[in-house]
Amino acid sequence: MPRLITSFSNETVKRLRSLRDKKARRTEGLFLAEGLRIIAEARDSGRLPELIAFSSEHGVHPLATEIIDATERAGGDALEVPSELLAKMSGKDNPQMLIGAYRQSDTALEQLDRAAAPLWLVAQALRDPGNIGTILRTGDAVGAGGLILVDDCADPFSVEAVRASMGAVFTQGIAAARWDEFLAWLRGGPGQLVGTSLRTDTDYLDARYAEPCFILVGNEQQGLPADYEARCDLLVKMPMLGRADSLNAAVAAAVMAFQVRASWRR
């Protein structure tokens, strides 16, 4: 039976709320997902929260009830709270009626099985959590194995990244590493590292992409450092027909990933 909690000073409520904070997420090893859609997506991928909080003021969806029950059966903790308390936890005016706290997956590179997928996405120093979530979502769509975060990236387990991922945070592999660690791991097996660059004549439509293909996307402001480009197996150029010389990072990753897939279907 879910506990009914009405006080904001309740320890579990405070713990859930603290997970909006990166430091607390790291200490606890947990992260938040909000809303029935993404929590149902997680369940369908075999993932249940360790903590779940819900409000019943506007009724409880049968699917939410099912997930709350399953969470408790699996040893998790379920709290029923007033909706204004849930609003404070989610930091939104229009709060979702359901919040879950999930165990973060291990982000060691060694956890990734590169043979498990022909395509992987690699982001270097991406600062926007929305971009990271969007790239995870795209990775799901193109059947990527996961996303490798190189250097100092935004937290893939932040609320904003989780929301933008639309559930892909539960299905895509996620690893984090420094550039030299990533290169050492990459060169320990098969893998073509592909970067987009303005300093090449190879059109992205004409290149030959090899499995497993690792698509590398650089920082939102600076793009890829020149010495990172130099370590790529293949640099390709996307035509830029207007005034600007770059795309949004998540857009660039998606156009490349769909083109690599398209080239393999031809």
Add this chain to the structure above:
Amino acid sequence: MPRLITSFSNETVKRLRSLRDKKARRTEGLFLAEGLRIIAEARDSGRLPELIAFSSEHGVHPLATEIIDATERAGGDALEVPSELLAKMSGKDNPQMLIGAYRQSDTALEQLDRAAAPLWLVAQALRDPGNIGTILRTGDAVGAGGLILVDDCADPFSVEAVRASMGAVFTQGIAAARWDEFLAWLRGGPGQLVGTSLRTDTDYLDARYAEPCFILVGNEQQGLPADYEARCDLLVKMPMLGRADSLNAAVAAAVMAFQVRASWRR
């Protein structure tokens, strides 16, 4: 000579700050762009602000000085303000040293010349201003003529959309219309309306795209209404290899736009 203003209650300062608000933007017909990069981009596209505010506490970039001078010569108003005042205007902890207020372009459909470009983007009920800005940026990259906002979309002149557009708000045509107005305008001339859908067998790689091609992207949550899909000349399916059945709206627009361009190069 720029006026030196130090009071937050100055009328021009209040007017600039008010432009963070949609209502004020509509009443004034102005919008804000922040930072030298985007303001220089505007100038290179022939656009100067009507009002410009800057801080000289960390020095003034020569390019900024040039644009401030040009703004004044063109009859615009330039204010030098303390950086904490600029921070309050921009609502950011790390404010840009330069903020400009620009005249909004006319968003009537009749302003668009469909013959000016082979490709146009159309967004239906997009609610995220970041998505709108990102689609404008993509439009610039693919040589689109502009973006048509159908039904109730987020404001393309909001600070967030302008920022995400990376200057494309100054170069892409922007129109807003109800669906029936848009259809009437579209059918008044040549134009292939292309929607992405799960309810078709036509692969997006195999379709034949005709100029001028109008790529229609639906709302972030609901996608395109079925009766809107029914009015498209062509529905195409993008393969979704994972668990999810949709992409981020700006990502979908970009993958489609690049593919339409790619198909014309083959």
